[in-house]
Amino acid sequence: MACDRGGVGAARDQDGRTLTFRLTHVLRCWLAGLAAFGCIVCVAACGSPASQPTVVRFWAMGREGEVVAQLVPEFERGHPGIQVVVQDLPWSAAHEKLLTAFAGDATPDACQLGNTWVPELVALHALEPLDARVKGSTAIESGDYFSGIWDTNVIDGRLYGLPWYVDTRLLFYRRDLLAQAGFDAPPRSWDDWQRMLAAIKAHAGPDRYGVLLPLNEFEPLLVLALQQPDPLLVDDGTRGNFESAGFKRTLAFYVGMFRRGYAPPLTNAEISNVWNEFARGYFVFYITGPWNIGEFKRRLPAALQQSWMTAPLPGPDGPGASIAGGSSLVLFARSRVKDAAWQWLEYLSRPEVQARFHELTGDLPPRRTTWNQGALAADPYARAFRDQLERVKPAPNVPEWERIATEMRLVAERAVDGRLTVDQAAAELDARADRILEKRRSLLARRANP
Amino acid sequence: MTRRRAAWVFVGPALAVIGVFFFLPVVAALGLSFTDFDIYALANLANLRFVGLRNYIELLQRAEFWNALGNTLYFVLVGVPLSIGASLGTALLLNARAARFKAFFRTALFAPVVTTLVAAAVVWRYLFNTRYGWLNYALGALGVPAIDWLGDPHFSMPAIIVFAVWKNFGYNMVILLAGLQAIPEELYEAARIDGASAWRRFVHVTLPMLAPMLSMVAILTVAGYFQLFAEPYVMTQGGPLQSTVSVLYLMYEEGFKWWNLGSASAVAFVLFALMFAVTGAQLSLVRRRGPR
Numbered sequence: 043m044a045c046d047r048g049g050v051g052a053a054r055d056q057d058g059r060t061l062t063f064r065l066t067h068v069l070r071c072w073l074a075g076l077a078a079f080g081c082i083v084c085v086a087a088c089g090s091p092a093s094q095p096t097v098v099r100f101w102a103m104g105r106e107g108e109v110v111a112q113l114v115p116e117f118e119r120g121h122p123g124i125q126v127v128v129q130d131l132p133w134s135a136a137h138e139k140l141l142t143a144f145a146g147d148a149t150p151d152a153c154q155l156g157n158t159w160v161p162e163l164v165a166l167h168a169l170e171p172l173d174a175r176v177k178g179s180t181a182i183e184s185g186d187y188f189s190g191i192w193d194t195n196v197i198d199g200r201l202y203g204l205p206w207y208v209d210t211r212l213l214f215y216r217r218d219l220l221a222q223a224g225f226d227a228p229p230r231s232w233d234d235w236q237r238m239l240a241a242i243k244a245h246a247g248p249d250r251y252g253v254l255l256p257l258n259e260f261e262p263l264l265v266l267a268l269q270q271p272d273p274l275l276v277d278d279g280t281r282g283n284f285e286s287a288g289f290k291r292t293l294a295f296y297v298g299m300f301r302r303g304y305a306p307p308l309t310n311a312e313i314s315n316v317w318n319e320f321a322r323g324y325f326v327f328y329i330t331g332p333w334n335i336g337e338f339k340r341r342l343p344a345a346l347q348q349s350w351m352t353a354p355l356p357g358p359d360g361p362g363a364s365i366a367g368g369s370s371l372v373l374f375a376r377s378r379v380k381d382a383a384w385q386w387l388e389y390l391s392r393p394e395v396q397a398r399f400h401e402l403t404g405d406l407p408p409r410r411t412t413w414n415q416g417a418l419a420a421d422p423y424a425r426a427f428r429d430q431l432e433r434v435k436p437a438p439n440v441p442e443w444e445r446i447a448t449e450m451r452l453v454a455e456r457a458v459d460g461r462l463t464v465d466q467a468a469a470e471l472d473a474r475a476d477r478i479l480e481k482r483r484s485l486l487a488r489r490a491n492p
Numbered sequence: 493m494t495r496r497r498a499a500w501v502f503v504g505p506a507l508a509v510i511g512v513f514f515f516l517p518v519v520a521a522l523g524l525s526f527t528d529f530d531i532y533a534l535a536n537l538a539n540l541r542f543v544g545l546r547n548y549i550e551l552l553q554r555a556e557f558w559n560a561l562g563n564t565l566y567f568v569l570v571g572v573p574l575s576i577g578a579s580l581g582t583a584l585l586l587n588a589r590a591a592r593f594k595a596f597f598r599t600a601l602f603a604p605v606v607t608t609l610v611a612a613a614v615v616w617r618y619l620f621n622t623r624y625g626w627l628n629y630a631l632g633a634l635g636v637p638a639i640d641w642l643g644d645p646h647f648s649m650p651a652i653i654v655f656a657v658w659k660n661f662g663y664n665m666v667i668l669l670a671g672l673q674a675i676p677e678e679l680y681e682a683a684r685i686d687g688a689s690a691w692r693r694f695v696h697v698t699l700p701m702l703a704p705m706l707s708m709v710a711i712l713t714v715a716g717y718f719q720l721f722a723e724p725y726v727m728t729q730g731g732p733l734q735s736t737v738s739v740l741y742l743m744y745e746e747g748f749k750w751w752n753l754g755s756a757s758a759v760a761f762v763l764f765a766l767m768f769a770v771t772g773a774q775l776s777l778v779r780r781r782g783p784r
Contacts, residue, residue, distance in 0.1 A: 141531075144534070162531060165531060165532060166535040168535075257732070258729060307643070308643055309642075309729075312621070312622060312640070312642055312643045441531055441532075445749075445750050455731070455732070455733055456733060459645075459733060481528065481530060481532060481539075485532060
């Protein structure tokens with residue numbers, strides 16, 4: 043990386059100092075040349091010191107950050123004059139890093155963004171609206187994306203991100219154990235599901251369970267709540283709506299799973315290895331996301347590989363919705379190279395590039411075209427996700443949502459423990475949500491009548 | 493006059509560093525605690541509201557705060573005596589004349605202090621595991637039914653205390669061991685000639701001679717234990733049922749997770765005031781008893 047800074051310096055500096063720059067530059071290139079990684083950047087920079095490559099700084103997180111660098115060389119071949127520098131952030135530090143970068147005026151040109159963070163960065167005016175660019179693009183067709191996922195990027199009627207990959211939650215289950223309990227197909231409705239759970243519990247005894255719903259995750263409860271017609275927040279996202287009939291029905295269903303002994307009241311901290319427990323038959327159903335397809339294939343013993351499957355989430359009355367999660371690609375408002383950065387985002391959104399990205403990461407693509415081709419169309423474990431993606435709903439897109447979801451988990455945990463009834467828990471949640479949303483209410487009121 | 497100026501020149505750099513990196517941030521944080529600085533204010537300073545003492549008043553009305561304070565006091569009141577007791581006990585054992593392999597045991601008992609907290613916590617999570625944990629296995633052999641250490645709100649804090657004491661006692665042990673070694677042998681000899689039993693020698697010779705060390709250790713340990721954070725952060729994430737959320741953990745979540753820097757600063761100042769009062773009380777206790 044030292045090398046590319048040298049390259050830019052030499053190109054910018056047109057007076058006598060260029061020579062010294064070039065000399066240190068050559069030295070740096072020698073050093074960098076020792077590392078095979080730095081070499082590619084070096085050749086590109088050394089080869090044409092006169093032309094000034096446009097550098098696009100791109101941040102990505104976790105596994106995607108490690109892998110996306112492999113897509114860069116081909117992009118740069120097709121777009122001479124643009125150089126993409128990828129920085130990889132760990133997920134655990136990404137949120138703080140983005141906010142600090144914004145406060146310090148050091149945001150990148152583009153980045154990967156978990157779609158629940160989009161509203162927050164839009165509230166900061168950190169992101170560039172993309173409507174005009176998408177309209178002018180031949181590579182991106184909004185109708186080809188799953189609509190639930192696309193909507194997570196639309197705030198106050200404007201588009202701020204392109205879905206990159208999708209993440210939704212559905213059922214992973216043990217076919218053999220379900221068959222032992224007398225069922226040959228996964229549940230389609232809550233009633234089906236409860237009947238199966240009761241049969242499994244009767245069959246498995248007190249030390250084994252039907253379903254794992256870790257108490258330190260809000261997602262299982264959230265996906266069940268999104269299946270109801272009632273929105274979770276009302277009045278333009280300024281008031282909680284947890285005392286609605288729909289949410290109470292979900293909460294009662296969720297709490298009932300623990301009360302009846304279908305689900306163990308545990309957090310993930312107490313389950314040392316969820317794959318081992320699944321293999322041992324500690325539970326039959328598990329609500330989790332697409333990354334676990336790869337993990338289950340890798341970590342479950344070979345003898346069990348034929349015995350597990352994925353299924354869409356059952357809903358209150360027939361197949362239910364799930365959450366529209368995942369990451370988006372966004373452009374920062376403060377970037378000086380928006381056009382070049384946009385070309386990079388467009389490239390990442392092409393179906394063939396998304397297919398390659400799926401091969402590299404196992405992440406599920408957000409475009410129907412990508413799903414219809416290649417390995418994904420044939421993967422039996424992915425089929426349930428393809429089906430589920432037609433029924434995904436975004437979580438409320440206000441910056442405070444993640445905090446409210448956390449409160450939802452904490453209050454639900456108290457209800458599971460028996461310290462609150464369903465009605466008390468719902469009232470408590472509305473009170474907490476309204477307190478968290480107080481600032482938002484006052485800001486919106488001020489905007490309405492200044 | 494010139495001597496005075498010279499003194500200022502020498503002290504100046506240190507004062508400047510303290511002023512810029514300590515005093516200024518503290519004053520700024522105090523100012524911040526009277527505002528509702530949050531993500532909206534970060535976007536546009538026009539969204540910043542001066543709220544006076546509201547952050548403090550709301551904090552004192554929040555059940556989560558009292559819960560966190562209760563958990564912290566529980567941790568301090570149980571953890572500190574246990575920790576100092578363990579340190580004193582092991583220091584006495586290491587100082588005993590009959591002890592063998594002193595250097596080995598001193599190193600072994602000090603080792604937890606220098607291990608990485610996160611790595612140790614991962615191992616302890618396995619020890620505490622309800623079904624496979626070594627601790628429940630050992631208790632099971634004694635006929636005690638399995639305890640859900642990290643999942644039952646009644647046992648989560650004891651589990652954290654056990655882990656924290658194990659992690660920290662070695663540090664005080666080394667200090668107390670140095671104190672024990674500094675006690676002149678003649679005092680014990682004289683006491684023995686006077687016919688004092690081992691227990692009376694401990695109460696009337698060891699403890700008084702060790703008192704300055706013990707009071708320093710107590711003050712440092714209390715101040716350290718009030719700042720409980722990393723253990724629950726790694727072991728339980730504050731759960732189950734928020735039974736291991738400490739005041740500092742609450743501040744971290746408020747400030748760095750939800751970016752409500754205004755109310756997080758208020759939490760910090762409340763904790764500061766509390767620790768200041770407790771340490772002040774300890775100091776005055778020591779001073780009153782000291783010159784005897």
